[in-house]
Amino acid sequence: MTVSSLSRSGVNQSAILLDRIRKGIFYAILIFWTVLSVAPLYFTLVFSLKPIADAYTPPIWWPTPFTLANYETILKTFDLFPRWVINSVNISIIVTLFRVLFCAMAGYAFARIEFPLKKLLFNLLLISMMMPGVVTLIPSFLIIGPGLIRGGISLGSLTIPTGFNLIDTPWGVILPGVADAFGVFMMTQFYKSFPKELEEAAMMDGSGRWGTFFRIVLPISQTQLLTLALLTFQGAWNNFMWPLLVLRSPENFTLPIGLQWFRGEYYTLYSVVLAGSLFNTLPILIIFFVFQRYFIRSIASTGSKEG
Amino acid sequence: MAVSISRRKISEAINGYLFVSPWLIIFTIFSIVSLLYAVYLSFTSYNLLKPPQWWGLDGYRRVFDDDLFLTKALPNTFKYVIIVVPLQTILSLVLAFAMDQKLRFRRLFRTVFYLPSVTSSVVISLIFIWIFAPQGIFNQITRLSINWLDDPRTAFYVIMGMNIFTTSGTLMLIFLAGLQDISPSIYEAAQIDGANAVQTFFYITIPMLRPVIFFVVTVGVIGCFQVFDQIFVMTAGGPLDSTTTITYLIYKWAFRDTTIKMGQASALAVVLTLIILAVTVLQRRMIEGSGSMAER
Numbered sequence: 001m002t003v004s005s006l007s008r009s010g011v012n013q014s015a016i017l018l019d020r021i022r023k024g025i026f027y028a029i030l031i032f033w034t035v036l037s038v039a040p041l042y043f044t045l046v047f048s049l050k051p052i053a054d055a056y057t058p059p060i061w062w063p064t065p066f067t068l069a070n071y072e073t074i075l076k077t078f079d080l081f082p083r084w085v086i087n088s089v090n091i092s093i094i095v096t097l098f099r100v101l102f103c104a105m106a107g108y109a110f111a112r113i114e115f116p117l118k119k120l121l122f123n124l125l126l127i128s129m130m131m132p133g134v135v136t137l138i139p140s141f142l143i144i145g146p147g148l149i150r151g152g153i154s155l156g157s158l159t160i161p162t163g164f165n166l167i168d169t170p171w172g173v174i175l176p177g178v179a180d181a182f183g184v185f186m187m188t189q190f191y192k193s194f195p196k197e198l199e200e201a202a203m204m205d206g207s208g209r210w211g212t213f214f215r216i217v218l219p220i221s222q223t224q225l226l227t228l229a230l231l232t233f234q235g236a237w238n239n240f241m242w243p244l245l246v247l248r249s250p251e252n253f254t255l256p257i258g259l260q261w262f263r264g265e266y267y268t269l270y271s272v273v274l275a276g277s278l279f280n281t282l283p284i285l286i287i288f289f290v291f292q293r294y295f296i297r298s299i300a301s302t303g304s305k306e307g
Numbered sequence: 308m309a310v311s312i313s314r315r316k317i318s319e320a321i322n323g324y325l326f327v328s329p330w331l332i333i334f335t336i337f338s339i340v341s342l343l344y345a346v347y348l349s350f351t352s353y354n355l356l357k358p359p360q361w362w363g364l365d366g367y368r369r370v371f372d373d374d375l376f377l378t379k380a381l382p383n384t385f386k387y388v389i390i391v392v393p394l395q396t397i398l399s400l401v402l403a404f405a406m407d408q409k410l411r412f413r414r415l416f417r418t419v420f421y422l423p424s425v426t427s428s429v430v431i432s433l434i435f436i437w438i439f440a441p442q443g444i445f446n447q448i449t450r451l452s453i454n455w456l457d458d459p460r461t462a463f464y465v466i467m468g469m470n471i472f473t474t475s476g477t478l479m480l481i482f483l484a485g486l487q488d489i490s491p492s493i494y495e496a497a498q499i500d501g502a503n504a505v506q507t508f509f510y511i512t513i514p515m516l517r518p519v520i521f522f523v524v525t526v527g528v529i530g531c532f533q534v535f536d537q538i539f540v541m542t543a544g545g546p547l548d549s550t551t552t553i554t555y556l557i558y559k560w561a562f563r564d565t566t567i568k569m570g571q572a573s574a575l576a577v578v579l580t581l582i583i584l585a586v587t588v589l590q591r592r593m594i595e596g597s598g599s600m601a602e603r
Contacts, residue, residue, distance in 0.1 A: 022504065026405040033402060034419050036472070040434045041422065043444055047437075056442040098329075106330035114316070115323025121331070128338045130587070134533050134554050135580045138561050138573050139344035140337050149358055179333030209322045238427030240536045245562065256429040260540055263433060270437055277430040288425050292418060299477055300484030 041281065048275035055270040070275035078272070080250055084258035085279060091170050091243075091254060092236040098178035100229045107187025108217055112199070113209070122188070128181045141245050144172045168248040177236060183228050190224045191217075227298040230291055237284055255280045348573035355567050366574035376575065379548040380556040383463065387534060387552060388586075391467050392527040396520070399475045403482035404512070417483070424476035428536035435469050436541055459549035462542050466550060470537060474530070478523050485519030486512070521594045525587055532583050553579050 047055060048070050049063035074081040109115070110122055142148060147162025154160075166172030198220065202212045218225070243254050253261060259280065263273050288295055324331075349366055351359035370376055402420060406413060423431065438444045439455040446452055455461045489512065497507050513520075535554045538544060544551035544559065551559075553575065561572035 023408065023410065026408050026410060029401065029405045030410070030416050034416060037419050037422050037476070040431065040438065041426070043438065044434050055437070056440065058447060060444050060447060102330040102333070106327045109323045109326035113319055113323035113326060115320040115327075118323070121327070124339065125334070128334070128342075130529075130584075131338070131342065132529055132533055132580055132583050134535075134557060135345050135576045136338060136341035137557070138348060138569055138576065139341040141561075142344070142569075143336060143341065148353075175333065176337040179330050179337065181334065181338070184330060209319075209326075213326075234425065238429075240427070240429050240539075241558075244539075256427050259433060260429055263436075273433055274437065277433055280430050281426050284425050284427075285422070288421070289418075295421070296417070296480055299480045 044274045044277055047271055048278055050271060052269055052271045055274075070271045073269075073272050074275055074279065078262075080253075080258060080262075081276060081279070083251055084253050084255040087170065087253065088237060088255040088280075091173050092233050094170075094174050095177040095236040096229050096233045098174075099180055099183055099232050100225055102178055103180060103183030103187050103228060104218060104221065104225060105213070106184045108191050108213060110184065110188040111191035111194075112196075125181045125184060129185065137241070137245070140176050140242075144175065144246060167246060168252055169246075170252065172246040173239075173243045173254070176242070177239075180232070183232065186228060187221075187224065190221060194220070223294070226291070227294045230287065230294050231298050233287070234284055234295075237280075345573050345576055348570055349577045350574075351570045353569040353573075355569065359570065362570070366571045367578070369571050370575050370578060375548060375551065376553075376556060379551045380553045383549070383551060384532060384534075384553045387463070387467060388528060388531040391471055391531050392524060394467075395471045395474050395478060395527060396523055398471060399478035399523070400482050400516075400520075402475060402479045403486055404508070406479070406483055407486040417480070420479055421476040423473045426473070428473070429540055431469065431473055432537045432540035435465065439465050456542055457546050459547045462546055463550045466534075466537050466541055470531075470534065474527070478527070481523055482516070482519060485516050489515045517594060521591065524590060524594065528586055528590060529583055532579065532586070553582075 043060060046060065046063045049066055049068070050057075051065060051067050051069060054065070110118065143163050145163050145167045146152075146165055149162045152159040152161040164172070164175065166175065199212050199216055202216045203209075207215065238256065239254070240256050240260075243257050244260075247253050247257055250258065250261060255276075259273060259276050262276065263270075266272070348359065350361060350363055352362045352366070353359040406416060406420075410416075436456060440446075441452065441454045441457075445455070453461060455465050493511055493515070494507065497511050502510065533554045534552055535558065538550050538552060538555050539558070542550040544555050557572045557575050557579070560568040560575065
């Protein structure tokens with residue numbers, strides 16, 4: 001008896017020691033990665049507060065000499081910057097509002113309403129989620145642009161355009177963005193898992209499908225809608241390849257396209273590029289901090305539910 | 308009675324279509340029509356100036372005769388996927404595992420780790436160009452004097468490293484959710500059976516995570532095969548085409564070259580889609596074949 005209890009306490013002590021070492025290693029990993037994660041943004045902030053001539057000059061850890069000149073350049077001298085911010089805000093908000101509404105409507109229909117070809121449509125949606133985006137890039141560009149035939153097909157006095165002719169307009173960026181397969185899938189799963197009773201009560205009271213949807217269903221699904229909205233906004237705000245193809249004149253650029261263009265035109269003003277980068281990062285960072293748990297939920301849910 | 312039921316059915320069907328139609332119209336145009344359109348274009352010669360000319364498999368033949376595709380874009384893309392996907396998967400799994408321990412400041416770590424993932428691809432690329440410039444911070448800290456992004460031996464690795472860095476936050480959150488779904492009773496059972504930490508990790512955690520691993524690898528493969536933004540901003544395919552990938556080549560042929568080759572670019576896009584499809588199926592077989600735990 002005594003022997004076994006003695007050896008057990010020995011085991012316990014070495015187990016505690018091992019546990020400490022293990023925890024130490026984990027802390028080391030986490031702290032190392034924390035430093036790495038913060039470093040690029042920290043350096044960006046530091047150098048955006050240093051004079052333009054010091055873009056590569058030490059010290060690197062602290063902004064000395066300190067100046068707000070780069071931010072003044074962005075806000076006052078170079079008036080395209082505020083325009084790009086406004087363009088980005090407008091496009092991202094419109095894409096988000098439409099996509100969330102359309103995805104909620106379609107998701108609700110797939111989950112609750114019986115209509116012909118529903119299964120087929122839903123399967124097409126699932127297939128399209130596996131399809132790489134590159135393959136539709138050129139056709140989407142042609143559809144948004146003049147289409148296959150410039151000036152359209154003329155039938156007597158009538159000309160039928162073969163495309164939307166939206167190149168270099170914000171709507172050209174927005175239009176393909178308002179329909180999204182993943183969003184519909186997400187809302188469908190959500191509404192399927194949701195109890196029907198509330199809606200049925202409302203339907204009994206005589207409000208039709210539409211009244212029920214706008215007065216009962218949308219308010220109930222707030223959390224889910226917000227999650228989808230955040231995901232969409234982040235994507236639209238950071239989107240690069242599509243606006244790069246659609247937008248041509250600098251005054252129509254979104255912020256990411258503008259920043260890349262500015263870097264090409266004024267290569268020597270890198271401190272201004274860094275300050276401008278923070279204008280792109282800061283809003284999304286603030287939104288992320290405020291709505292953190294929704295972001296984390298939305299990302300976590302992508303992995304566990306489907307795939 | 309029967310009449311009213313069928314009338315209700317019809318009105319339900321109409322409602323259903325009204326509800327899906329805003330999404331369905333846009334989806335049809337930009338996904339279904341676009342896909343068919345891409346396949347059609349891949350069999351044509353098209354330079355935007357004249358209507359497309361049918362030329363059968365010529366576009367595909369030209370893709371596979373193209374030096375830039377065969378010697379640069381194709382091997383570069385595979386190299387990128389083979390290096391980035393395993394590293395980002397393992398790294399994010401390690402981070403998630405460390406995060407899943409009962410440690411303090413977990414929420415703070417989780418927030419900070421996600422920072423690189425909220426930053427846009429363009430912004431992080433612009434920052435990395437500057438950090439890895441000849442007189443940049445990286446050389447200053449390491450006291451090296453390498454021209455990272457202008458040297459064909461290093462440029463691609465900087466981009467790979469950056470992308471592993473930025474995606475790890477998102478993937479870590481997915482793994483973390485997966486880890487937290489594993490029931491504690493399984494770990495308790497393993498402990499009673501005398502399994503140590505390493506055994507528990509390889510015989511319990513990894514098999515239980517197999518569906519999540521499959522998802523992370525699939526997302527990684529699909530994303531890595533299409534890497535574009537970072538290459539466009541940081542190197543534009545150079546130096547000496549050392550960072551030209553398939554997606555960048557599609558862009559170059561369709562939008563950048565002096566003679567626009569939309570048909571040939573579409574053929575390459577179709578080829579890339581088939582490659583991604585094949586790799587995804589293959590990888591699904593491998594992950595599912597390697598154990599009986601996966602039930603999907």
